[in-house]
Amino acid sequence: MSDLTHFNDQGRARMVDVSDKDETVRTAVARSSILVNETIHRQISEGTNKKGDVFAVAQVAGIMAAKNTPQIIPMCHPLPLKGIDISFKWNVDEEAGHYEVLLEASVKTKGQTGVEMEALTAASAAALTIYDMCKAAGKEMIIGPTMLLEKTGGKSGDYKRD
Amino acid sequence: MSDLTHFNDQGRARMVDVSDKDETVRTAVARSSILVNETIHRQISEGTNKKGDVFAVAQVAGIMAAKNTPQIIPMCHPLPLKGIDISFKWNVDEEAGHYEVLLEASVKTKGQTGVEMEALTAASAAALTIYDMCKAAGKEMIIGPTMLLEKTGGKSGDYKRD
Amino acid sequence: MSDLTHFNDQGRARMVDVSDKDETVRTAVARSSILVNETIHRQISEGTNKKGDVFAVAQVAGIMAAKNTPQIIPMCHPLPLKGIDISFKWNVDEEAGHYEVLLEASVKTKGQTGVEMEALTAASAAALTIYDMCKAAGKEMIIGPTMLLEKTGGKSGDYKRD
Amino acid sequence: MSDLTHFNDQGRARMVDVSDKDETVRTAVARSSILVNETIHRQISEGTNKKGDVFAVAQVAGIMAAKNTPQIIPMCHPLPLKGIDISFKWNVDEEAGHYEVLLEASVKTKGQTGVEMEALTAASAAALTIYDMCKAAGKEMIIGPTMLLEKTGGKSGDYKRD
Amino acid sequence: MSDLTHFNDQGRARMVDVSDKDETVRTAVARSSILVNETIHRQISEGTNKKGDVFAVAQVAGIMAAKNTPQIIPMCHPLPLKGIDISFKWNVDEEAGHYEVLLEASVKTKGQTGVEMEALTAASAAALTIYDMCKAAGKEMIIGPTMLLEKTGGKSGDYKRD
Amino acid sequence: MSDLTHFNDQGRARMVDVSDKDETVRTAVARSSILVNETIHRQISEGTNKKGDVFAVAQVAGIMAAKNTPQIIPMCHPLPLKGIDISFKWNVDEEAGHYEVLLEASVKTKGQTGVEMEALTAASAAALTIYDMCKAAGKEMIIGPTMLLEKTGGKSGDYKRD
Numbered sequence: 001m002s003d004l005t006h007f008n009d010q011g012r013a014r015m016v017d018v019s020d021k022d023e024t025v026r027t028a029v030a031r032s033s034i035l036v037n038e039t040i041h042r043q044i045s046e047g048t049n050k051k052g053d054v055f056a057v058a059q060v061a062g063i064m065a066a067k068n069t070p071q072i073i074p075m076c077h078p079l080p081l082k083g084i085d086i087s088f089k090w091n092v093d094e095e096a097g098h099y100e101v102l103l104e105a106s107v108k109t110k111g112q113t114g115v116e117m118e119a120l121t122a123a124s125a126a127a128l129t130i131y132d133m134c135k136a137a138g139k140e141m142i143i144g145p146t147m148l149l150e151k152t153g154g155k156s157g158d159y160k161r162d
Numbered sequence: 163m164s165d166l167t168h169f170n171d172q173g174r175a176r177m178v179d180v181s182d183k184d185e186t187v188r189t190a191v192a193r194s195s196i197l198v199n200e201t202i203h204r205q206i207s208e209g210t211n212k213k214g215d216v217f218a219v220a221q222v223a224g225i226m227a228a229k230n231t232p233q234i235i236p237m238c239h240p241l242p243l244k245g246i247d248i249s250f251k252w253n254v255d256e257e258a259g260h261y262e263v264l265l266e267a268s269v270k271t272k273g274q275t276g277v278e279m280e281a282l283t284a285a286s287a288a289a290l291t292i293y294d295m296c297k298a299a300g301k302e303m304i305i306g307p308t309m310l311l312e313k314t315g316g317k318s319g320d321y322k323r324d
Numbered sequence: 325m326s327d328l329t330h331f332n333d334q335g336r337a338r339m340v341d342v343s344d345k346d347e348t349v350r351t352a353v354a355r356s357s358i359l360v361n362e363t364i365h366r367q368i369s370e371g372t373n374k375k376g377d378v379f380a381v382a383q384v385a386g387i388m389a390a391k392n393t394p395q396i397i398p399m400c401h402p403l404p405l406k407g408i409d410i411s412f413k414w415n416v417d418e419e420a421g422h423y424e425v426l427l428e429a430s431v432k433t434k435g436q437t438g439v440e441m442e443a444l445t446a447a448s449a450a451a452l453t454i455y456d457m458c459k460a461a462g463k464e465m466i467i468g469p470t471m472l473l474e475k476t477g478g479k480s481g482d483y484k485r486d
Numbered sequence: 487m488s489d490l491t492h493f494n495d496q497g498r499a500r501m502v503d504v505s506d507k508d509e510t511v512r513t514a515v516a517r518s519s520i521l522v523n524e525t526i527h528r529q530i531s532e533g534t535n536k537k538g539d540v541f542a543v544a545q546v547a548g549i550m551a552a553k554n555t556p557q558i559i560p561m562c563h564p565l566p567l568k569g570i571d572i573s574f575k576w577n578v579d580e581e582a583g584h585y586e587v588l589l590e591a592s593v594k595t596k597g598q599t600g601v602e603m604e605a606l607t608a609a610s611a612a613a614l615t616i617y618d619m620c621k622a623a624g625k626e627m628i629i630g631p632t633m634l635l636e637k638t639g640g641k642s643g644d645y646k647r648d
Numbered sequence: 649m650s651d652l653t654h655f656n657d658q659g660r661a662r663m664v665d666v667s668d669k670d671e672t673v674r675t676a677v678a679r680s681s682i683l684v685n686e687t688i689h690r691q692i693s694e695g696t697n698k699k700g701d702v703f704a705v706a707q708v709a710g711i712m713a714a715k716n717t718p719q720i721i722p723m724c725h726p727l728p729l730k731g732i733d734i735s736f737k738w739n740v741d742e743e744a745g746h747y748e749v750l751l752e753a754s755v756k757t758k759g760q761t762g763v764e765m766e767a768l769t770a771a772s773a774a775a776l777t778i779y780d781m782c783k784a785a786g787k788e789m790i791i792g793p794t795m796l797l798e799k800t801g802g803k804s805g806d807y808k809r810d
Numbered sequence: 811m812s813d814l815t816h817f818n819d820q821g822r823a824r825m826v827d828v829s830d831k832d833e834t835v836r837t838a839v840a841r842s843s844i845l846v847n848e849t850i851h852r853q854i855s856e857g858t859n860k861k862g863d864v865f866a867v868a869q870v871a872g873i874m875a876a877k878n879t880p881q882i883i884p885m886c887h888p889l890p891l892k893g894i895d896i897s898f899k900w901n902v903d904e905e906a907g908h909y910e911v912l913l914e915a916s917v918k919t920k921g922q923t924g925v926e927m928e929a930l931t932a933a934s935a936a937a938l939t940i941y942d943m944c945k946a947a948g949k950e951m952i953i954g955p956t957m958l959l960e961k962t963g964g965k966s967g968d969y970k971r972d
Contacts, residue, residue, distance in 0.1 A: 006219075006295045007209065008895050012869045013219045013295070015876075017893030019835055019920050025505055032306075047169065054168075056380040057175045059498045060560045061236050064388075066501075067556050067564055070877050072234070072287055073294045074223050074870045078877055078890050080564050082598065083503030085494050110505050112892065116301065117294050124286045124305070125234055132235045132279050133168045133175070139278065139313070139321050143286070144194075144306020151301070159301050170409050174383045177390075179407030181349055181434050187667055218866040221660045222722045226874075228663075229718050229726055232391050236384045240391055240404050242726050244760065245665030247656050272667050274406065330540075330619045331533065332733050336707045337543045337619070339714075341731030343673055343758050356630075371493065381492075381499045385560050394715050396558070396611055397618045398547050398708045402715055402728050436730065440625065441618050448610045448629070449558055456559045456603050457492045457499070463602065463637070463645050467610075468518075468630020475625070483625050511829055542704040545822045546884045550712075552825075553880050553888055566888050568922065569827030571818050596829050654864075654943045655857065661867045661943070680954075695817065702816075705823045709884050720882070720935055721942050722871050764949065765942050772934045772953070773882055780883045780927050781816045781823070787926065787961070787969050791934070792842075792954020799949070807949050 006075050015075050021112040026153030030119035032103045032127045032146040033091075040134045040141070041092065041099035054133050055088045058103075058126040062086045065125030066107055066118045076117045083108040084118075086126055103127055104149070114154050120146060168237050177237050183274040188315030192281035194265045194289040194308040195253075202296045202303070203254065203261035216295050217250045220265075220288040224248045227287030228269055228280040238279045245270040246280075248288055265289055266311070276316050282308060330399050339399050345436040350477030354443035356427045356451045356470040357415075364458045364465070365416065365423035378457050379412045382427075382450040386410045389449030390431055390442045400441045407432040408442075410450055427451055428473070438478050444470060492561050501561050507598040512639030516605035518589045518613045518632040519577075526620045526627070527578065527585035540619050541574045544589075544612040548572045551611030552593055552604040562603045569594040570604075572612055589613055590635070600640050606632060654723050663723050669760040674801030678767035680751045680775045680794040681739075688782045688789070689740065689747035702781050703736045706751075706774040710734045713773030714755055714766045724765045731756040732766075734774055751775055752797070762802050768794060816885050825885050831922040836963030840929035842913045842937045842956040843901075850944045850951070851902065851909035864943050865898045868913075868936040872896045875935030876917055876928045886927045893918040894928075896936055913937055914959070924964050930956060 008014045036044075044054045063084045070078040084107050091100040105122035107115040127143045134141065150160045170176045198206070206216045225246045232240040246269050253262040267284035269277040289305045296303065312322045332338045360368070368378045387408045394402040408431050415424040429446035431439040451467045458465065474484045494500045522530070530540045549570045556564040570593050577586040591608035593601040613629045620627065636646045656662045684692075692702045711732045718726040732755050739748040753770035755763040775791045782789065798808045818824045846854075854864045873894045880888040894917050901910040915932035917925040937953045944951065960970045 005298055006216075008897065010865075010897055011209070011215075012863075012866055012896070012898075013873070014869075014895040015873050015891070015893055017918055019892035019918055047173070053173075053377065053380055053498075055496075056377055056498055057168075057236055057384055059500075060381055060384040061234070063499070063501050064557070064560055065234055068234070071874070072223070072227055072230070073291050074219055074874055075291075076294055077892070080566060080597070080890060081501070082505035082563070083501055085500040086498070087494065087496055088498075108503055108505055111890070116297060117290065120290055120293060120305070124290060128279065128282055128286060129235050129237075131282060132238055135278060136167055136318075139310050140323065141309070142306075143282070143308040144304075146305040146308075147303070148301050156298075161302065170411065172379075172411055174377075174380055174410070174412075175387070176383075176409040177387050177405070177407055179432055181406035181432055215660075215863065215866055217658075218660055218863055219870055221662075222867055222870040225661070225663050226719070226722055233388070236388055239406070242404060242728060242759070243663070244667035244725070245663055247662040247665075248660070249656065249658055250660075270665055270667055273404070329622055330543075332735065334703075334735055335533070335539075336701075336704055336734070336736075337711070338707075338733040339711050339729070339731055341733075341756055343730035343756055371497070377497075378492075381560055385558070389558055392558070395712070396547070396551055396554070397615050398543055398712055399615075400618055401730070404728060435728070440621060441614065444614055444617060444629070448614060452603065452606055452610060453559050453561075455606060456562055459602060460491055460642075463634050464647065465633070466630075467606070467632040468628075470629040470632075471627070472625050480622075485626065539701060539704055539822075541820075542701055542822055543708055545824075546705055546708040549823070549825050550881070550884055566890060566921070567825070568829035568887070569825055571824040572822070573818065573820055574822075594827055594829055653946055654867075659857070659863075695821070701821075705816075705884055709882070713882055716882070720871070720875055720878070721939050722867055723939075724942055764945060765938065768938055768941060768953070772938060776927065776930055776934060777883050777885075779930060780886055783926060784815055784966075787958050788971065789957070790954075791930070791956040792952075794953040794956075795951070796949050804946075809950065 013075055018077060018112045023112050024153045025110050026114050027108045028115045028119040028151040029104060029106045029149040030123045031149050032123035032144055033100055034127045034130050035100045035142040037138045038099060039137045054130055058129040059086050061129040062105055062122040062126030066122035069118045069121045072121055073117050077113045079109045079111045081107060081109050114151055116148050116151055175237055180239060180274045185274050186315045187272050188276045189270045190277045190281040190313040191266060191268045191311040192285045193311050194285035194306055195262055196289045196292050197262045197304040199300045200261060201299045216292055220291040221248050223291040224267055224284040224288030228284035231280045231283045234283055235279050239275045241271045241273045243269060243271050276313055278310050278313055337399055342401060342436045347436050348477045349434050350438050351432045352439045352443040352475040353428060353430045353473040354447045355473050356447035356468055357424055358451045358454050359424045359466040361462045362423060363461045378454055382453040383410050385453040386429055386446040386450030390446035393442045393445045396445055397441050401437045403433045403435045405433050438475055440472050440475055499561055504563060504598045509598050510639045511596050512600050513594045514601045514605040514637040515590060515592045515635040516609045517635050518609035518630055519586055520613045520616050521586045521628040523624045524585060525623045540616055544615040545572050547615040548591055548608040548612030552608035555604045555607045558607055559603050563599045565595045565597045567595050600637055602634050602637055661723055666725060666760045671760050672801045673758050674762045675756045676763045676767040676799040677752060677754045677797040678771045679797050680771035680792055682749045682775045682778050683790040684747050685786045686747060687785045702778055706777040707734050709777040710753055710770040710774030714770035717766045717769045720769055721765050725761045727757045727759045729757050762799055764796050764799055823885055828887060828922045833922050834963045835920050836924050837918045838925045838929040838961040839914060839916045839959040840933045841959050842933035842954055843910055844937045844940050845910045845952040847948045848909060849947045864940055868939040869896050871939040872915055872932040872936030876932035879928045879931045882931055883927050887923045889919045889921045891917060891919050896932060924961055926958050926961055
């Protein structure tokens with residue numbers, strides 16, 4: 001059974017030594033979401049159809065957060081990311097009054113550790129940005145669940161959420 | 163009905179002018195959570211009882227993220243935060259195999275805008291840090307839902323989630 | 325005649341003490357520009373009319389750079405900015421083959437120093453971002469001239485470029 | 487004709503995937519400039535001859551900005567820069583009352599994308615720093631034009647401004 | 649006897665709430681030092697007399713580190729610093745082969761917490777920068793002792809090292 | 811005799827070109843220390859035995875500072891660090907009233923320059939964090955001496971302090 005490798009002999013956190021790992025192409029895809037009210041749904045949708053694009057700002061926020069992940073997550077290794085993308089999809093059931101944005105963040109690198117944290121951080125930052133830009137119309141929005149959908153590359157093998 | 167105030171005449175995002183708002187004490191409390199497996203629950207719990215304290219690292223990550231919120235959330239105003247705290251609580255049902263960490267982040271400032279985003283960002287970063295430190299023992303962890311519990315101060319009045 | 329106040333007795337740079345200055349509302353507007361070729365003009369324009377909005381990304385870059393100015397400009401005082409906006413305008417003469425984007429960045433604060441540098445930095449970062457996103461279609465783009473258009477507030481009085 | 491590769495299928499910005507590109511040595515040289523008045527010219531020149539060296543501060547600002555480019559330019563890839571240098575040259579015509587500082591920033595890396603943006607950002611930050619340190623003696627300074635002088639390395643080949 | 653106020657009820661670190669403290673002018677002066685060999689002493693001194701000024705770079709590093717202190721020291725409050733200065737003095741005894749740079753960093757703000765950490769961080773960063781720029785000529789340099797010389801302002805009163 | 815390689819022909823600082831150096835595994839270990847009073851010694855020790863762990867926060871601060879070294883030390887090359895660890899040891903002589911924390915920071919990378927600065931910066935930031943968290947119980951603490959204990963890898967060979 002695996003132990004918490006992030007701790008040293010003194011029981012305190014360290015950034016694990018990965019210098020022996022292989023440098024391979026690694027990808028990760030994470031999902032988050034944000035549940036909004038009808039007003040916010042209409043505002044974002046209309047904005048997107050015209051020019052005021054909440055998702056465009058969230059996109060930039062997510063991409064920059066992916067690059068800043070080692071500054072946000074203390075034990076996360078710095079990695080020269082090679083590609084980052086984020087997509088948005090509405091999941092709406094008007095009758096049920098359900099208005100939800102699904103976000104997917106994809107990150108790619110060639111390095112000695114995986115990019116799960118970068119994908120998860122990108123998705124979280126994008127969702128938080130949507131919250132920030134829409135909170136004047138309703139503070140009850142709910143972010144998440146946020147989770148890893150899949151990863152490839154590295155010794156621990158590929159992962160795909162069922 | 164309120165519009166999306168974060169957009170200018172050209173339909174592009176701006177950081178809203180708050181220079182006319184009152185400078186008052188403002189607080190916000192946000193919650194996030196992370197669902198883990200039994201192994202991770204045991205590792206964190208044992209570590210906490212000894213010295214290897216996952217939550218101690220998550221605490222620092224959340225506090226630093228609160229201070230960095232204006233760099234993470236593009237349209238968020240910079241604020242000289244006056245106090246930040248984060249607490250952790252286990253919500254466990256062993257029979258149901260349910261192991262969940264509840265996180266609450268409290269932020270306080272005296273300024274012209276609220277600190278909802280700082281509290282939400284702190285809670286998210288703390289949860290992401292737990293994910294990072296435990297992912298070797300299970301990548302299926304689920305972060306969130308993440309939400310605002312309450313806020314005080316400012317013209318829009320207090321908010322308390324039902 | 326004024327001396328270079330940014331130097332101490334040893335002739336080395338310091339961040340000037342402004343603690344005796346009045347805390348007043350201060351604004352600044354700066355302009356930059358970027359000269360592009362016909363292809364880039366068409367790509368940006370079409371993107372803007374559809375959804376791929378180069379200016380939306382440049383907008384976010386400029387706003388975040390304004391907030392980061394004290395980290396970019398060494399002797400610049402940190403200030404809690406209250407409002408930031410950026411606008412874009414095409415200056416096109418098709419016959420002359422002249423395609424130019426004019427950018428204006430407006431920044432507002434209430435503090436003890438002015439926000440000229442924040443406005444100039446925002447305009448510069450927004451122009452650099454346009455360069456970055458369009459450089460695959462022509463590296464000969466020219467940024468600037470970049471200049472202060474006006475400022476208000478503070479002891480040195482208002483300034484307006486002729 | 488090349489398209490705007492910085493956009494995904496949803497028409498929103500992404501950080502382009504470069505993981506298939508070759509890792510080669512890449513260099514870029516960018517130029518900026520700043521037009522100052524006679525007083526500022528004398529202050530900088532005398533400072534340089536003695537000890538208060540405006541250019542020394544601008545140099546540090548430019549080098550640090552080059553390293554921070556992926557935080558300033560949203561879609562720019564992070565790269566482990568290998569060398570950065572900046573040089574300054576006066577272009578003065580006393581009779582015409584023309585006092586101009588020319589700045590050249592050179593950046594080198596070994597990586598999968600070019601360093602044009604790092605060179606342009608370094609030159610811009612250095613020029614902005616000169617503005618900041620001299621603005622007490624005249625806010626009418628003009629920064630730029632800022633442009634790429636040359637680049638080498640990478641699939642798109644070398645570039646040299648005529 | 650004072651307790652460790654930086655811990656919450658769960659025994660984990662928090663950023664202490666200072667919103668009830670008075671906003672007053674606060675200053676702090678910290679000292680560090682770096683012991684170098686004869687070669688480095690000569691190189692720095694000659695450089696300073698000509699143009700290559702190690703201390704000029706260390707000066708900028710210290711000033712920027714003072715502004716970044718809340719990002720470097722996790723529980724440190726963000727403060728809008730009003731003035732920062734650093735000075736350098738040689739303490740040399742050629743017969744004893746003793747070559748030491750003394751650094752003093754002064755920081756001033758108007759706020760609800762003191763600036764001891766900003767002064768100590770500035771002095772440390774400046775000393776580290778000297779190490780970095782001279783390490784090719786001798787890695788045995790010794791930094792420190794680093795200490796607070798004095799502080800003024802705030803409820804806990806003034807402090808002056810004997 | 812080696813010159814100051816950090817200066818260009820104009821006598822101003824540059825980030826030295828290292829693109830011709832070999833990419834090898836490199837390690838560095840640095841030491842710092844902090845001298846505290848009896849009260850602080852007791853507070854930290856009791857906290858460590860329970861849950862309020864000053865060293866846990868200092869550990870995170872040191873690890874994040876190692877990753878931020880190129881933003882703190884102006885001429886320092888950015889490097890993708892592979893492992894970082896910090897350990898703490900009490901050096902106590904109760905009769906002499908001597909209470910000192912010894913800190914050791916170890917950093918590892920695979921790259922074209924060494925990691926001495928990262929190790930020294932990590933040790934310094936960890937010591938500064940201890941100062942910050944304990945300063946309410948005594949501002950007379952002394953940080954350092956801070957020094958390099960050893961390094962391996964790179965053309966200049968290994969170094970070990972006597």
